[in-house]
Every structure is written in structure tokens, then in C-alpha cells.
Amino acid sequence: MQRIFKFCFQYAWFIVGLILLLTGLALWSATHLTVNVSTDEMIPRHSEAWQTYQKVRETFGSDQLALVYVEDNQLFDREKLLRLNNMVAELRGIEGVERVESLFSVSNISGDGGWVETGALFETIPPSQEAIDVKKKQALKNPLLLRTVLSPDGNATLVSLYLEAHPEDDTDADRRIYEAIEEKIAPFQEDFSQMFQVGSPALHTWMADFIIEDQKFLLPVSGLLLVLLIGLLLGSVQGAVIPVLNAAISTAWTLGLMAWLGIPISMLNYIVPALILIIGSTEDVHILVEYREARESGLAGSEAVHFIASRIGLTIVLTGFTTSLGFAVTGLSALGIMQQFGASAAIGMLTRFLVSVLFIPAYLRIFGKWLSKPHSASEERRHQRVASWMANVVEKVLAPKAGRVIGLFALVAIPCLLLIPNIRLSNDLISFLHPNSPIVAKLDRVATNLSGSKVIYVTLNGQPGDFKRVENLKQLESITKWLRENPQFDTVTSLSDYLSLVNRAMFGDVPEKEAVPDKEPLIAQYFLFFHRSNLQPYVSGDYSQANIVIRCDVNDSSKLNAIVHELEQTLASGRFGFPKVAITGKSVLVAAAVDKIVVGQVISLSTMVLTLFIVIALLFLSFKAGAISVLANLFPVAVVFGIMSVLGVPLNIGTCMVAAITIGIAVDDTLHLMVRYNKMLKELKNELAAIAASLKDEFFPVVTTSLGLAGGFTVLGFSSFVPVMQFGFLSALVMLVALITDLILTPTLLSTIRLITLWDVIGFKLRETLLKSSPVFAGMTKWQAKKLILLANMQEYSAGTPVIKEGETGKDMFVIIDGELEVSKGAGDEKFVITVLKLGDLVGEVALVSETRRTADVTALTDVKLLALDWDSLVRLHRSSPFLSSRLFLNLANILGIRLKDSLGGLGSRAPFKKENG
Amino acid sequence: MLRQNRMTTMPRLITLTALSLAFIFPVTSHAFRAGKVKSGADIMHEMKAKQAADTELEWIKMTVVDEQGNTDVRELISAIKPDADGNMRYMIRLISPEQVKGVTLLTLEKPDGENEQWFYLPALGMPKKITGSQKSSYFLGSDFTFEDLRKEDPDEHEYYRLIDEEVEGRDVYVIMSAPAGLDIQTASGYANRIVYVDKETLEIAKVEFYEEGKNEPAKIFKAYDFKGAQVDGPATRPGRVVMDNRNKKTYSVMTLVKSRLDAPIEESYFDPEQLKEWKPEVDKPLVTAFDKPADMNAAPPSKDS
Structure with missing residues (x-):
């Protein structure tokens, strides 16, 4: 490290030039970055469930919907229907739309003068208002239309666009479809009292827009906050500008590398630039504090840089490693979104480390002489007084009673650990939005008046021709009726509905006849009324599989999982005679992925803890040292889990990152303290004196960086995304708890051991x-x-x-x-x-x-x-x-x-x- | 007079499908006439005259192919015969598969223009009289709707002859049919249609159905194999017609197993009272009128040939 520092100091202009060149290249590369906020990234790929879903989707069509909600008290006015029909025709032409469900396409099965009408409610708009009113009455009685296409009061309708699956690398597909829909519906806005788009492309596009909006807010505010905090604490404007400059360079490098590696910007990794700014600044603070000390000791130029490298070179490398590791392990997840975050954040932290060690010595060579003296003598004395007081408390009060201190911390940690099982799990895109967001209001309106946007497919598997047979169709009818009894489901539709309705229509629209007929030839003859495509979502081409389509508005993953679990249990029990049942759909897969979040959490946390333990134990040649560093940093995590449980904050893709990342960050201060303690021990020989002296030295940078981090994370708490918001607030909290731990528990624990380093022994x-x-x-x-x-x-x-x-x-x-x-x-x-x-x-x-x-x-x-x-x-x-x-x-x-x-x-x-x- | 009526009434499956799509373009006062250039209406008149027959008996195999390539195959017999007053009568009866055998649609044209229709499902046992319009329904679950095959009101459309083209190596006339007003356009579901007629044989080659605002047709109808079709009679018929439904990504093929023109057909087949007496044996005379049985095991036909 000393050599690198020396080289960068000596060849400052060369380094600056190189950094500028690399930054330019990175920025050029970053122009190829894509934004991907697809829910696919929240589903584990290549799993059996994913394969099943793909097959079901191939057979029965898409479950991904773009929805246009239209509301008007005079919806069934002829002129309005004509306008609506024109709009639907426009929407049908959008590229990427597989099929459209609307008043003009969904089968309105009715007995019409002896014939069974199976066409749409409005294949054409009747010329008279009376005829339209008759159709409206028919529609309000039709289970295939009610709440799927038409609200129970007949004042609102939903145009559902079923979307084709788009290639994974086509990350613009959602925005393209969203914008095409907006463009098509715009000329019709005036015709209806309310009209808006919801559904998958809209949600994804809004999310992507939020990301950009968030960036506009999060980056400048966190940057400003850091400048203020560090500037105030270091008492130097330049000292505050350096971390921001470093962050800008490393952000450019990170984005460039992400583009080069094909990592898109997602709902999670978009906060990486803010993280680079917030977390990376801590190392810069440590370096600047050391530089200030060197200058105060009368060192200048390369000597000062040498001083920094010898004092904290090892620590910088270690903390660079642990922080990057903390982020990298969050990518040890089955979810694409977590993998992308882990990779991009680890790249971010590594580039940040590189920029710090390359740029700062060069910067100090060029601008170091203008780095103002940080504090006045009185201010310095005040700082020293606080640090000395703290050191004194640890030396005289806490360290001699280490057992009691550990007991006190255990008293807090144990109840928190016991609360962990109560933490809710969540993996739902809609729950990522603020409850009072206008998008949620729109979704609620659609769900209240019609049906929710969640689609569940219940697929029954049999042999070819099975679903032409009476007994199987009767069982299908029983399952459909049973599902319809579930108040959680807005609509339930199956093949049995189509046959029942034809039967009813055939017998003069008598409600009692709304049932699957008992005769197989009659069933076969009823099928003649339908075009294959009408039945495609409900029965496979060879009649071996039947699909029940459920729509609901359950946005709580745990709740949806419980519903699916109950369905699976009941259907697998053989109550309805079909043991081979698949319950799938993108919503189902996303909700089921909460388990992957828990597994990812366990893997990332244990990897982090284990690696930390091994690294520290090896470095300090002591298992005890490893255990101390792990214990000291697990305490804040335990507290955070306890708080999550008490406040009902769910474990989601955002909050599951808190544990591993914060260990990775918080351990930096622990490492600084340990390395300093090791040096002080050599000097002072006595543990208590050494820990007190170390704490006194590290007090100021530890407090500065912890408060800076807490402040920076708090800014993330104002994100538009709930998981990022929760991540921000929880991380801020964990930083404060980690500060307390680093000032009390860590030195107390350290005072019980002597530390030597691997390098000491080797050297x-x-x-x-x-x-x-x-x-x-x-x-x-x-x-x-x-x-x-x-x-x-x-x-x-x-x-x-x-x-x-x-x-x-x-x-x-x-x-x-x-x-x-x-x-x-x-x-x-x-x-x-x-x-x-x-x-x-x-x-x-x-x-x-x-x-x-x-x-x-x-x-x-x-x-x-x-x-x-x-x-x-x-x-x-x-x-x-x-x-x-x-x-x-x-x-x-x-x-x-x-x-x-x-x-x-x-x-x-x-x-x-x-x-x-x- | 008789022939004129025949060409502007209910569908007659393969023939009617092909012809009605072409013959729906009657002469209008707006038709373009200039010098020796034929107008669209002129072409349609010529075509009608060339395809005319007194009675018609056809054995058709209809294959519906969905997006996944699954097929439904049905065989049917179509019988067309005028009554003593010259009103046309149409009978369509399914003869396979077994479970739908006997399903019948009977249409009796009346002088007042109101057609009488009967529908018979053997599994129900009773024929049902249809009094409403069923034009929006799919014809036997295929990609042909009744609307596609219906008689077209000339007052609702305007016709334009476009620049001649070539379709699959054949020189064709190109005629565009456009709705006369916005209401008609909205109600129709099609903004316009383009008909391609073989110049040499005056046989229909292709019809494209366009929806509003679309540059690509929603459906494409094609007629093939006029020469290879087994037709006993004075006119030609396409051996195969295909309706390619671009919206639904499905297509339906009607293959003409055999056509007998001007052949005698028993009156009882057009009697609604006789429908309830239907048994498989009733169809024997119809079936034996054709000496070539249908090949139900043949591979599903392609939409492109």
C-alpha cells in the first residue's frame, strides 16, 4: 500500500490523467446501460416452478396484463360505446399484445332466439339504445364478463391486454407497450369521465421513472448532506469535497463496468451511486484525518503520504475487502434482482476503494497544501476532551467489568433474536409502493370496481381427451364453484363455465340449467359453438389439461402463499379427483420467492460472518479476535431484526440486504480500532492503557463516519420505493447502534485479549x-x-x-x-x-x-x-x-x-x- | 333470376365462401367505368355468371388449427337447392367426428328477405328455430364467422378497382371494398377488404380483411386448387380455401372432398320437421352420392398452400 501511495503521489498528474481517461471511457460505456424493473427478476430462474409456469403459459397464454380502466356513468350510451370500440380496436393493434379482453371480445354466452350466441357482447354496436340496454342487462348477469370486463354497477369497464412474453434482453418492452397504450388512449380521454392505464407495463414503467426521480433527489441530497456533515466534523470544505469527487469518479467507473458486464439498472441497484457516496466517504475521512495528523506532526509531502499508508494502509485494504464482500454476498440469492444488486454494489465498493487509494495521494500532491487546518485549537481540545472521557470510561469503568458489559448487551440482543421468527416476509411489487401513492389509488379503484391484477392459474392435468368427458368436467365445475366461494378471489373462470352457460342458453336461459350437461355427445356438440381461441386459456388443444383462471387483489406475499398452500393441500387431497394440479402464475412465483429471500438472507449473513471470522482470525492469529469482531457486529444486526419485528417491517428485497451490508460497513470501524489497538499494545504493553489510547485516537473518525453513514442512509429513507426506504432507515439505525457498539462493546471485548497481526509475526x-x-x-x-x-x-x-x-x-x-x-x-x-x-x-x-x-x-x-x-x-x-x-x-x-x-x-x-x- | 338470387344469399361453404367474398361487390352507381377498362362490378358480374349452378352437393373437410398447432377436424355435407318458387334452401350437416354427427343448420330463404333458420343438435333431440342474428358467431368453431360469409348490402360499401397485381404467379384484378360510413365501419369490424380475382379464370384468389388503423390485414382468405378439385358439373370450385386469422393466430382450412353440381337432392333434407327424425342412416343417400370417402387421417393442411 505504501508503494502505491508513494507512486500515486509522485506521479500525481499521470494518475489524474489516467483517472480522467478511464472516467471518460466509463461514461461512454455507461450510455449503453439499460433499465430493467421487470418482476421476472424477483423470480428464481431455472427452478421447477419456473419451468412449469413457462409450460402453462405456453399452453394457456399469457398471464401478464396491461389494463385500461374506463369509467363513466353513461358507459352504455351508444356514442360512448362506439368510441370505446374504436379505442379497443386501436389497442388491439399494439405490437406485443397477444389478445384483448373487452366488452367487444369476451364471450357473452346467451340464448338468442333459439341460437346460442357465443360471440362478444358487442360484436357490433346495436343501432338502438333499447337494444344496448338489453345487452347491458345480459352482461351484468354473465359471470364471464362480471368483474372481469364490467363492474357490477355497469359504469366501469376494463380492457385487458394479454401480453406476449418478450425476450429477456428486451428491457424496453414494458415502456414501449406502456407508451403505445398511452398514445392510443389519449384521443379518447375526453369521452369518458375517467380513464387510465394500470397493469404490468404501467407498473414497471412507473417504477423505472421513480428510479430516475429518486436519483434526482437521492444523489444530490446525500451528497450535500455528506459535504455538510464531513465538512462540519472535519472543519474543512476541501475535506468534504474529496469524498464527493471520489464518489463521482467511482460511480462513473461502476456504471461503465455495469454496462460492460450487461448488468441493467434495477429497482435495487439504482441506489449503488448513493451507496458509493455514503459508504465510500468513510475511508476518505479516515485518510484525511491521518493526513491532518501527519501535517500536525510536521510531516509534509511524500512523508505525510507514507505516514498515512503505514498507519492505515492495511486497514484500508481490509475494509475495502470486507465492505465489498458485504455487498457481494447479498448477490448469493436465487433472485436476479439480488444478484444484480450484489454484483453492481460490490463493483461499486471495489472501484471506490481503487479510486480512494489512487486518487487521494495524487490529489494531496496537487491540492494538499491548500487543505485547511481543520479545527481551531479550542475545538480540537473539545474533541480531545470528549474522546478522552470516552476512553477513560472504557478503561476505568467498562473494561474492568467486561462480563457485565457483555451481559448487558446480551440482555438486549437475546429478546431481539427471539423476535426474529415474527418478521413478516414480502416480495410483492405493489407493496413496494407507498400506500398513499396515486398508483396504488388507481390499482385500488380497479380492484374495488372490477378485479385485482393478480392472476393465478390452477391447472389440472389428465390424459388427452379427459376434459371432454362428463365426470372430469363435472369435477372441474365443482372445483370452480369451490374456488368461487373464496372471498379473496375476484373472478374465477374455467371451461365448465362456458359449457354451463351454453347449456343454460340452450334451454331458454333458465338459471337452473346453468350446469355442465350429463351427456358426452352434447358436450362435444356444445364445443362447436366456440372458436378454439375462446377456449385456449381454459383447455389445452388435446383436452388433457384444464386451466382455471383466478383474478384477485392479494398484494401480501405471505397471504398469497397461504392461499396457494391451502389450494394445493385441498386439491392434492384428492377431494376433487385430480391429484396432478399445478398452481402457478407470475404473481404466485414472485410471492413464493419470499422463501428465497430468507434463504438468501441466511446464506449472505452466514457467508459474511464466516468470512469475517476467518479473515480476522487469520489476520490477528486468534479465533478470539475473530469471534469478537463478529459478535460486536452481529449485535446491531440482532437489534435491527428485533426492531423490524416490533414495527412490522417485512423482510423484503430491500431489508434483507441490511444485515450483510451493515456488517460489511460497521466492521470497518472495528478493524480500525483493532489495528490501532495492536499498535498501541506494542507501545504501551498494557491492554487497558492500549485500548483507551486506541479509542481516543479512533473516537473522532469512528463517530464522524458513523454519523455520516447514518445521515446518508437516512436520505435513502426518502426514496419512492418502500424497500429502499426501509433499507435506508434501518441501515441508518444500524449505523447508530454499531457506533454505540464500537465505542462500548468492541473496546471492552478487545481489552480482554492481546492482538498481534500476521504481518507482525512474518516481519x-x-x-x-x-x-x-x-x-x-x-x-x-x-x-x-x-x-x-x-x-x-x-x-x-x-x-x-x-x-x-x-x-x-x-x-x-x-x-x-x-x-x-x-x-x-x-x-x-x-x-x-x-x-x-x-x-x-x-x-x-x-x-x-x-x-x-x-x-x-x-x-x-x-x-x-x-x-x-x-x-x-x-x-x-x-x-x-x-x-x-x-x-x-x-x-x-x-x-x-x-x-x-x-x-x-x-x-x-x-x-x-x-x-x-x- | 334464380341464379342471381343464389349468388347473393346464405353461405354455401366452400363455394359460397369463395364466391360470396367476391360476389358481395354488386354493381353500384359509383362504380368506375371508363372506356374499355372493367370496373370492379363488371368483374364480379362476370365471375358470378361463370360459377353458377342449379343445385349443389359438397363434401367438405374442415380443419381448425390453433396457435399451438392443435387441430380439430370436422367433415360436413352441404346441400343447396331452390324450392319451387326459386327461394334458396341450404342444409349443412356434420358427418364426423362421431359425437357431432348429425348436427345440422338449415336455412330457408323467404321471399320477404327474412330467412328461416333451424338448428339441430342430435344430443338434444329437438330442432330449434333460430329467430335472431348469428352473424357474429363462429361458424362451427372455425375462423369463418357468419359475418365473413354473409350477404353484403351494396348500399353500405363503395368499391374501387386498384392497380392490377400478381398473386402467386397469377395476374389478378384488385378491388377494394370500403364501408360507406363510420357507423358501418365500426359495426362491421373491418375497415375495408381487398379482393384479388384471377384475370384469366375469373376465380377468386385472395381476400384481405383490414381493421381500422391497421396496415396489416386482420384476416386473409385464400382459395387454391381450382383445377385439382373434384367437381362434377359445369363450373369450377376451389379445392381448398384457407382463412388465416392473424388476430387470433389461428387458421381454418376447408378442403373440398368432392362437389356435385346440378345433381338431384331429396326434398326431405330441407324439411325442418324431418330434423327430429334424424338418424345416421338418414344421411346414407347423401354420403353414397359421393364415391370418394374422406381421409380423416391426413396430416393437417398448411395455410400457405
Whole structure:
């Protein structure tokens, strides 16, 4: 990292030029981005259910509807009907429309002078108003028309356009159809008191428009908020502009890469630019704070940049990795929309990391000298006071009572965890809209007066010709009637309705005759009244499958799933004789995908936690460190789940991202604290002092970034999309909880362990002879010996410095890691050198087991490095590294035993500190 | 006079389908006449004269093909004979498949222009008199509606001869029929039709049905195989006609198994009272009048040949 920083600083103009070039390329590529808000992305592909749906759709036609709602008190006025007919004719011609259901096409099966009329209610508009009124009365009695095409009061009608499936890469299809419909209905708006379009293309187009509207609001506001927050906290305008500049560059890169990889903008990943701005700024704050410190320490230019890299280079890499991972794991879902989000957000975070490490050093080279001094001295002192107070509280109050602190947090977390099963699940496009949105009002109006836009297909499977047979058609009729009893369903239509109505018509429109006839030849002869296409949605070409079409307005996934489950159970029970039943439809698949959200949540969260644990444990060579980082960051997630449960916020495609992403973000501060703690431990040797000092240093950036993130996420809370809104508010909340955790729980937990890093061990030069010569390291590998030395206190003395003074009490035992010590006794002004201790020798071992007076002076002959062990440190070592400490204890027991034996044997000897090698 | 009536009344399935679509264009005062150039009306008159016959007995196989390629095959016999007063009588009877055998539609033309129609479903056992209009219904579940085959009121349309063209290698006259007013257009469902008539044989080749605002036809009717058709009589008939329903993405094919023109037909077939007495044996004389049985196992015909 230091090399990268140095290079970018040295070749600042080259880097700036390169970034500009790449940004230009990315922007050009981004012009090829597409917007895809299709519900298909909310359905797991290649599943069995998807295949079944495709087959059913192929056989019975589309269940995707574009709807034109027309309302007028004089709807059946001849002139209005003529206008309506013209409009329907226009709509029928739109490319991509498979078939149209309207007053002019749906079968109005009626007995008409002995003949059975199976044509549309209005194949032509009768010339007299009286004849039209007769038709209206007929229509209001016709179950095929009522609520499907006509409202029960006869004042509203629905023109349903069944849409062809369009290729997956044709992301403009919905907008094309929506706009074509709008264009066709526009000349007729004046003819009716109310007319509007709803349905799938309209919903998707509105959603896409919302995305653009959201961008216009979210990006500038979150940018402004960040500038204000960071500017205020850093006290520097330039300091606030840098994150915005970085975000702009990385957003361009991300969008360019998305276009290049063929990832469209969807209902979720459109917030990626805002996330880049919000989340990416945290690293910039850390870098700028370090730069400020470097400048205050009198460093400038490349030295300052070197200072930053050495202090937080590792952390920047780590946090870049964990944040990207946090986003990437959200893509471990069966849902396309989640995969697209995971991929684009991970790209966003990676590019953000790249831009930060490349651009900031170059920027500082060019503009760094104008970076204003952030705070006045008094302000700085105030900050320091708050940080010191916090550090003091942790050091003096919390850390010594770590058990109680952990218990307190557990007291909050456990009830939250217990509430998780109560969280509702949702995967419904309409529920993504604000309840008071005009779109929802339109949908409600259609659903109230006619029927909902959800289509469910109940498909019964048999053998070819089965649905020409009386018994099967009778059973179909029973199922249809049973389904019609369900108040959740607005309309239920099946083949049995067509046959029943023909039968009724054939017998003079007597209601009692509205039933499937008992004779098979009569059924066969009734089929002659219909064109194949009339029956296509209800029976397969070879009469082996019958399809019942249900329309309803259930916009709650859990509710819809429960309904479908009940249907499946009842039909599979054999009550109606058809064990092979498929219940499908796009709405059904989307609702069923809530399970995938839960599975995706579990996978992403566990992947995140596991990876975090492994990375931290490896990095700090301690499972405990891994566990602490995971626990500290799982706490805010547990709290958020608890809040979701209490407030009734459902787990949907938006809220399911909160957990993994926030861990990925919140762990950044934890990592900063851990790395700082590791450094402070080396300096201060004492855990409590080290954690207090670390917290004092990190307090300001941690608070700044957490508040900045919370503020940024709050902006997302004002999105037009409910899942994004919920994601924003919950993420803001989790950031605040994470802040509290990072200030209280994390340092308290950290204070119970000593931290060394992988790099410490790798970088530590241990002489081979030490291992061979010192009994302390007997039986240890070089790696274990290094780890032991780094975990314990290592003390350094320059030549001539006293290490032990005769007569003092002490509790440390020393092992010489490097250099030589002289052991001497003073007699008046004379000094009597007893011995010279070399590499691997130990001294003061008795003090380890019993605090005792030192019996000789020990002075550094050369510059020395000593491993200092006392009882407390051994206890701590035992806690953190039981395996390693057991080896050490064995060696120490051996040394002390030999020492005892020698002492007993040499009583009266004048050489109590005999040089000992084993 | 007799022949004139015949060509402007109820459908006669294959013949009538082909011819009525062409013959519906009567002479109007607006027809274009200039020099030696034939007007649309002139062409229609010539065609009518050429296709005329006294009685007609046809065995037709009708295949309905839906979007998925599923087929429904029905066979029927069509009998046309005038009564003593010259009023035309039409009988259409299904002879297969088994379950629809005997289904009959009987149309008796009356001098006042009000046709009397009877419909008989053997499974019900009683013939039913139809008093209303059924023009919007599909004809036996096919892509032909009664409207497609109905007599056209010349006052409701205007005819224009367009530039001659070529259809499948044949030189054809092109005639456009347009509704005379907006109401008629709206009621009709078609904005206009374009008829293609073979110049050499005066046989209809193609009719395109256009809806309002569309550049592509909603339906296309084609007549094929005039030469190959088995016709006993003085006129030609198409061996196959196809109605390609572009809106529904389905099509129906009527194949002429055999046609007997000017053959004797028993009066009882046109008696509504006799319908309730129907048994499969009743149709024997009709069936034996044709010496070629229908091939029900043949592959479904294509709409393009």
C-alpha cells in the first residue's frame, strides 16, 4: 500500500490523467446501460416452478396484463360505446399484445332466439339504445364478463391486454407497450369521465421513472448532506469535497463496468451511486484525518503520504475487502434482482476503494497544501476532551467489568433474536409502493370496481381427451364453484363455465340449467359453438389439461402463499379427483420467492460472518479476535431484526440486504480500532492503557463516519420505493447502534485479549540460535516462538541501561531475544561481575512465581531485546492461546525445577545465577 | 333470376365462401367505368355468371388449427337447392367426428328477405328455430364467422378497382371494398377488404380483411386448387380455401372432398320437421352420392398452400 501511495503521489498528474481517461471511457460505456424493473427478476430462474409456469403459459397464454380502466356513468350510451370500440380496436393493434379482453371480445354466452350466441357482447354496436340496454342487462348477469370486463354497477369497464412474453434482453418492452397504450388512449380521454392505464407495463414503467426521480433527489441530497456533515466534523470544505469527487469518479467507473458486464439498472441497484457516496466517504475521512495528523506532526509531502499508508494502509485494504464482500454476498440469492444488486454494489465498493487509494495521494500532491487546518485549537481540545472521557470510561469503568458489559448487551440482543421468527416476509411489487401513492389509488379503484391484477392459474392435468368427458368436467365445475366461494378471489373462470352457460342458453336461459350437461355427445356438440381461441386459456388443444383462471387483489406475499398452500393441500387431497394440479402464475412465483429471500438472507449473513471470522482470525492469529469482531457486529444486526419485528417491517428485497451490508460497513470501524489497538499494545504493553489510547485516537473518525453513514442512509429513507426506504432507515439505525457498539462493546471485548497481526509475526526476525539455545522455547516451532514473543511483552534496552536493580522487588522474568546482559553485584563502589548472559538466557525466573527482592544488578551490555514474562501475562496468554501457553508452562516448569534442584545442590555457593542452558 | 338470387344469399361453404367474398361487390352507381377498362362490378358480374349452378352437393373437410398447432377436424355435407318458387334452401350437416354427427343448420330463404333458420343438435333431440342474428358467431368453431360469409348490402360499401397485381404467379384484378360510413365501419369490424380475382379464370384468389388503423390485414382468405378439385358439373370450385386469422393466430382450412353440381337432392333434407327424425342412416343417400370417402387421417393442411 505504501508503494502505491508513494507512486500515486509522485506521479500525481499521470494518475489524474489516467483517472480522467478511464472516467471518460466509463461514461461512454455507461450510455449503453439499460433499465430493467421487470418482476421476472424477483423470480428464481431455472427452478421447477419456473419451468412449469413457462409450460402453462405456453399452453394457456399469457398471464401478464396491461389494463385500461374506463369509467363513466353513461358507459352504455351508444356514442360512448362506439368510441370505446374504436379505442379497443386501436389497442388491439399494439405490437406485443397477444389478445384483448373487452366488452367487444369476451364471450357473452346467451340464448338468442333459439341460437346460442357465443360471440362478444358487442360484436357490433346495436343501432338502438333499447337494444344496448338489453345487452347491458345480459352482461351484468354473465359471470364471464362480471368483474372481469364490467363492474357490477355497469359504469366501469376494463380492457385487458394479454401480453406476449418478450425476450429477456428486451428491457424496453414494458415502456414501449406502456407508451403505445398511452398514445392510443389519449384521443379518447375526453369521452369518458375517467380513464387510465394500470397493469404490468404501467407498473414497471412507473417504477423505472421513480428510479430516475429518486436519483434526482437521492444523489444530490446525500451528497450535500455528506459535504455538510464531513465538512462540519472535519472543519474543512476541501475535506468534504474529496469524498464527493471520489464518489463521482467511482460511480462513473461502476456504471461503465455495469454496462460492460450487461448488468441493467434495477429497482435495487439504482441506489449503488448513493451507496458509493455514503459508504465510500468513510475511508476518505479516515485518510484525511491521518493526513491532518501527519501535517500536525510536521510531516509534509511524500512523508505525510507514507505516514498515512503505514498507519492505515492495511486497514484500508481490509475494509475495502470486507465492505465489498458485504455487498457481494447479498448477490448469493436465487433472485436476479439480488444478484444484480450484489454484483453492481460490490463493483461499486471495489472501484471506490481503487479510486480512494489512487486518487487521494495524487490529489494531496496537487491540492494538499491548500487543505485547511481543520479545527481551531479550542475545538480540537473539545474533541480531545470528549474522546478522552470516552476512553477513560472504557478503561476505568467498562473494561474492568467486561462480563457485565457483555451481559448487558446480551440482555438486549437475546429478546431481539427471539423476535426474529415474527418478521413478516414480502416480495410483492405493489407493496413496494407507498400506500398513499396515486398508483396504488388507481390499482385500488380497479380492484374495488372490477378485479385485482393478480392472476393465478390452477391447472389440472389428465390424459388427452379427459376434459371432454362428463365426470372430469363435472369435477372441474365443482372445483370452480369451490374456488368461487373464496372471498379473496375476484373472478374465477374455467371451461365448465362456458359449457354451463351454453347449456343454460340452450334451454331458454333458465338459471337452473346453468350446469355442465350429463351427456358426452352434447358436450362435444356444445364445443362447436366456440372458436378454439375462446377456449385456449381454459383447455389445452388435446383436452388433457384444464386451466382455471383466478383474478384477485392479494398484494401480501405471505397471504398469497397461504392461499396457494391451502389450494394445493385441498386439491392434492384428492377431494376433487385430480391429484396432478399445478398452481402457478407470475404473481404466485414472485410471492413464493419470499422463501428465497430468507434463504438468501441466511446464506449472505452466514457467508459474511464466516468470512469475517476467518479473515480476522487469520489476520490477528486468534479465533478470539475473530469471534469478537463478529459478535460486536452481529449485535446491531440482532437489534435491527428485533426492531423490524416490533414495527412490522417485512423482510423484503430491500431489508434483507441490511444485515450483510451493515456488517460489511460497521466492521470497518472495528478493524480500525483493532489495528490501532495492536499498535498501541506494542507501545504501551498494557491492554487497558492500549485500548483507551486506541479509542481516543479512533473516537473522532469512528463517530464522524458513523454519523455520516447514518445521515446518508437516512436520505435513502426518502426514496419512492418502500424497500429502499426501509433499507435506508434501518441501515441508518444500524449505523447508530454499531457506533454505540464500537465505542462500548468492541473496546471492552478487545481489552480482554492481546492482538498481534500476521504481518507482525512474518516481519519479526527471530534468530535460529535462540530457538536452539533457550529452554523457554524448547519444543516450539519458529512460528510459535515468534507468536509467543509478540503476544508477551517485549522490552528493549539500550547498552548500559539497568534492567534489574539489586534490592528492588520485581515480578518479571526476562529472556534474552537479542543482545547481552551483564549480571553484577555491587560491593560499595566496587562492582563484581558475576556473569554475562547471552541470547536465549533467562534471568529473574524466581520472580515469576513469587515476588521477591532482586539479588543482583542486571545491565544491558549491548542494545538488547528482552521477552518479559510475569504471572498476569501468563494468565492472559493462557486465556488467549491455551495451546501455546501450555508448551510455555511446561518449559517454565522444567526450568524452575532444574533451578530448584541446582539451588538446593549449590547452597552456599557464591554463584546463585549459574548460567543454565537446560 | 334464380341464379342471381343464389349468388347473393346464405353461405354455401366452400363455394359460397369463395364466391360470396367476391360476389358481395354488386354493381353500384359509383362504380368506375371508363372506356374499355372493367370496373370492379363488371368483374364480379362476370365471375358470378361463370360459377353458377342449379343445385349443389359438397363434401367438405374442415380443419381448425390453433396457435399451438392443435387441430380439430370436422367433415360436413352441404346441400343447396331452390324450392319451387326459386327461394334458396341450404342444409349443412356434420358427418364426423362421431359425437357431432348429425348436427345440422338449415336455412330457408323467404321471399320477404327474412330467412328461416333451424338448428339441430342430435344430443338434444329437438330442432330449434333460430329467430335472431348469428352473424357474429363462429361458424362451427372455425375462423369463418357468419359475418365473413354473409350477404353484403351494396348500399353500405363503395368499391374501387386498384392497380392490377400478381398473386402467386397469377395476374389478378384488385378491388377494394370500403364501408360507406363510420357507423358501418365500426359495426362491421373491418375497415375495408381487398379482393384479388384471377384475370384469366375469373376465380377468386385472395381476400384481405383490414381493421381500422391497421396496415396489416386482420384476416386473409385464400382459395387454391381450382383445377385439382373434384367437381362434377359445369363450373369450377376451389379445392381448398384457407382463412388465416392473424388476430387470433389461428387458421381454418376447408378442403373440398368432392362437389356435385346440378345433381338431384331429396326434398326431405330441407324439411325442418324431418330434423327430429334424424338418424345416421338418414344421411346414407347423401354420403353414397359421393364415391370418394374422406381421409380423416391426413396430416393437417398448411395455410400457405
